Amino acid sequence: MDDEKETKHLEALEGANSLLRLFQIDLLDYDSIVAAVNGTAGVFHLASPCIVDEVRDPEVKHIINILTN
Numbered sequence: 001m002d003d004e005k006e007t008k009h010l011e012a013l014e015g016a017n018s019l020l021r022l023f024q025i026d027l028l029d030y031d032s033i034v035a036a037v038n039g040t041a042g043v044f045h046l047a048s049p050c051i052v053d054e055v056r057d058p059e060v061k062h063i064i065n066i067l068t069n
Helices: 030-037 058-068
Strands: none
Touching: 030 058
């Protein structure tokens, strides 16, 4: 990962050494998302620290659709 400060708290979670896998992906690249989430039980999305009230960007809506299905 580019910035250890962004992931250090996750790596400190109980069981992280054996259960946690971190990926740095391009959210606009469908194949990179599928490769990262395939077979997972959960996802921590750390790409954007902002709060979004309404999804307006069609690419972002596409990503939300992928992760919720």
